[in-house]
Amino acid sequence: MSAAPATDPPVAEGAISQLLRPIRGRLIVAAILAGLGTALTLLPLAAIAYLAGLALDPADGGVWALGSTAHVWPVIAGSLACLMLGMILVSLGEMLAHLLDNQITSHLRLAITRRLGKVPLGWFTARASGEVKQAMQDDVDTLHSLTAHFYTTVGRSLGAVSFATVYLFATDWRMAVISLLPFPLFFLFVSRATRASSANMQAFGAGMARINNAVVEFVNGITVVKSFGIEGKAQANYREAVDGFALAFEDFARPLVSAMANAHALITPVVVLGIVLAFGTLFTWLGWIEAIDLLPFVLVAPSLCAPLLLLSYITHDLHNATGAALRIQQLLATPELARPTAAAIDLPARTELQVQNLSYSYDGETPVLSNIDLTLRPGTVTAVVGPSGAGKSTLARLLLRFFDPDTGRITLGGVDLRQIDSTQLYRHIGFVLQDVRLIHASLRDNIALGRASASLDEIEQAARLANVHERIIALPRGYDSVVGEDAQLSGGELQRVSIARAMLLDPAVLVLDEATAAADAENEVHIQQALSRFAQGRTVLVIAHRLDTVMHADHIILIDHGSIQEQGTHAQLLATGGRYARLWQAGDYPNTELAEHGRC
Ligand code: ATP
Numbered sequence: 001m002s003a004a005p006a007t008d009p010p011v012a013e014g015a016i017s018q019l020l021r022p023i024r025g026r027l028i029v030a031a032i033l034a035g036l037g038t039a040l041t042l043l044p045l046a047a048i049a050y051l052a053g054l055a056l057d058p059a060d061g062g063v064w065a066l067g068s069t070a071h072v073w074p075v076i077a078g079s080l081a082c083l084m085l086g087m088i089l090v091s092l093g094e095m096l097a098h099l100l101d102n103q104i105t106s107h108l109r110l111a112i113t114r115r116l117g118k119v120p121l122g123w124f125t126a127r128a129s130g131e132v133k134q135a136m137q138d139d140v141d142t143l144h145s146l147t148a149h150f151y152t153t154v155g156r157s158l159g160a161v162s163f164a165t166v167y168l169f170a171t172d173w174r175m176a177v178i179s180l181l182p183f184p185l186f187f188l189f190v191s192r193a194t195r196a197s198s199a200n201m202q203a204f205g206a207g208m209a210r211i212n213n214a215v216v217e218f219v220n221g222i223t224v225v226k227s228f229g230i231e232g233k234a235q236a237n238y239r240e241a242v243d244g245f246a247l248a249f250e251d252f253a254r255p256l257v258s259a260m261a262n263a264h265a266l267i268t269p270v271v272v273l274g275i276v277l278a279f280g281t282l283f284t285w286l287g288w289i290e291a292i293d294l295l296p297f298v299l300v301a302p303s304l305c306a307p308l309l310l311l312s313y314i315t316h317d318l319h320n321a322t323g324a325a326l327r328i329q330q331l332l333a334t335p336e337l338a339r340p341t342a343a344a345i346d347l348p349a350r351t352e353l354q355v356q357n358l359s360y361s362y363d364g365e366t367p368v369l370s371n372i373d374l375t376l377r378p379g380t381v382t383a384v385v386g387p388s389g390a391g392k393s394t395l396a397r398l399l400l401r402f403f404d405p406d407t408g409r410i411t412l413g414g415v416d417l418r419q420i421d422s423t424q425l426y427r428h429i430g431f432v433l434q435d436v437r438l439i440h441a442s443l444r445d446n447i448a449l450g451r452a453s454a455s456l457d458e459i460e461q462a463a464r465l466a467n468v469h470e471r472i473i474a475l476p477r478g479y480d481s482v483v484g485e486d487a488q489l490s491g492g493e494l495q496r497v498s499i500a501r502a503m504l505l506d507p508a509v510l511v512l513d514e515a516t517a518a519a520d521a522e523n524e525v526h527i528q529q530a531l532s533r534f535a536q537g538r539t540v541l542v543i544a545h546r547l548d549t550v551m552h553a554d555h556i557i558l559i560d561h562g563s564i565q566e567q568g569t570h571a572q573l574l575a576t577g578g579r580y581a582r583l584w585q586a587g588d589y590p591n592t593e594l595a596e597h598g599r600c
Helices: 009-019 021-056 063-068 072-116 121-125 129-142 144-171 173-180 182-198 201-220 222-227 231-266 269-286 291-332 392-399 422-428 443-447 456-465 469-473 491-505 521-535 570-576 579-586 593-597
Strands: 353-360 369-376 381-385 407-412 429-432 509-513 539-543 555-560 563-568
Touching (some): 009 021, 009 291, 021 072, 072 144, 072 291, 129 291, 144 291, 173 291, 182 291, 201 231, 353 392, 369 392, 369 539, 381 392, 392 509, 392 539, 429 491, 491 521, 521 539, 555 570, 563 579
Parallel strands (some): 429 509
């Protein structure tokens, strides 16, 4: 029994009907085909009952005269034709529904991909890739039961019920009422049972979430748990969550299980047949109906069980599909990054990056950066220093347009970043960030990500500059090694690969956010030298945690609590005798005031 997420029905229905809008009309056609087909496949049962009536009626000469009765063969031929046509229509309906399912699946995946291509890059840093995978893969798959099966199952059930109702009521209304009674009773019991257990649904969902959290906590902290020998405590959390869930599950399942079992038993063919025969015998004894006229009820009523049971199962799946549809809708409604309104702009190669009166907050309330003004001049290196949490990385992300500032603006060559197409922007601005992201591809492709046309010589040259070439050629497949498969690289090595990628791109502006954070001391020196060579003639912003690595920068900015506290060259800042000077004089930068909050 799977958990059905609690959803607000009108919102959920809206989400489903919006998602299915492109195929809704054709889904209804599929349902009509399946419904008509099912009704046609049941017609031979009426023919059998009719022929049996003829065969057993002495007035018509009985079974021996059946072959010579004029309309018998057309009835047989007609019912066989109906059976064949019915099966063809049902197959066509099912095939159409599956084709539409394929169509909507690819339509939704493309729509999500297109949307994700337009959302701010900062949106991804705040999210686990699992969330996107859930919507793109799992949720789209969950919709399968809705598109490929639900509509046709409804069609088949309606077809069967309509045929049975008309035919059986035309035969004898009293027997029709008795024979069809188990079916509405079944739905009544199911809806009562569902309502009774839905009161405990929230506790069920919360119990499930507690287990998930306990598992994630346990797995994520396994190294800490093992090294501190607290396995017992970590397992106790999990055990408590499981015990809590078991109780919630019992409350949820108790009213459901027995009621559902009774309801399902009510519409098994043998029970329906038993009811028809018991009441049929009684009605015959009362003289209300001829025994031969019971045949239509014996044949048709049990045949309703299969489609209606299927309908009840698929309705249960519908709860999951509803939750999936809502999550897909939410992803498709993710706000997009504003797109340039003007035509593509020709940016000068050597270009100035200017930040004017910039403020930004992640939550729309607490400002992380306020009133920032700064200019990165071509051919100069600007260093940003400050304590952990001061807003340095946020500034770097805004310069890369991972998101837009709340107030103020950033211009490149005098043009607002919002007016520059992202492809053009990232040709001009290269970056190396703290958290390195490589794609699941060869090292060659990873380095050439921004310039697919680069030759192997150029790729190797960039890797040499970034001090990672020797490491790559030491791998069994060298530059063809695939990241995460046969290229298991350390944090420092991954960072050097991303530096090589930025170098190959040869951008006019370079943003380095603690680009050597994951390198060891020896490598850091090599990378610093490579970056210094590479930085010449470019507009560079470097975020650093050690003052000695930025003392030669053309301009140094000290940020704290989201605003610029001091700025100037190393000499100017020392001469002012402010905070920077105190830190420098303290000498041991990592132990200074700036580092009190963590590593800078
Ligand atoms: P560090 O030197 O430790 O990297 P930093 O100076 O680069 O720190 P930022 O990463 O810019 O600081 O963070 C500034 C503030 O913004 C911090 O309070 C941080 O908690 C918050 N912050 C950073 N990223 C996000 C995010 N994606 N969503 C919400 N708040 C964030």
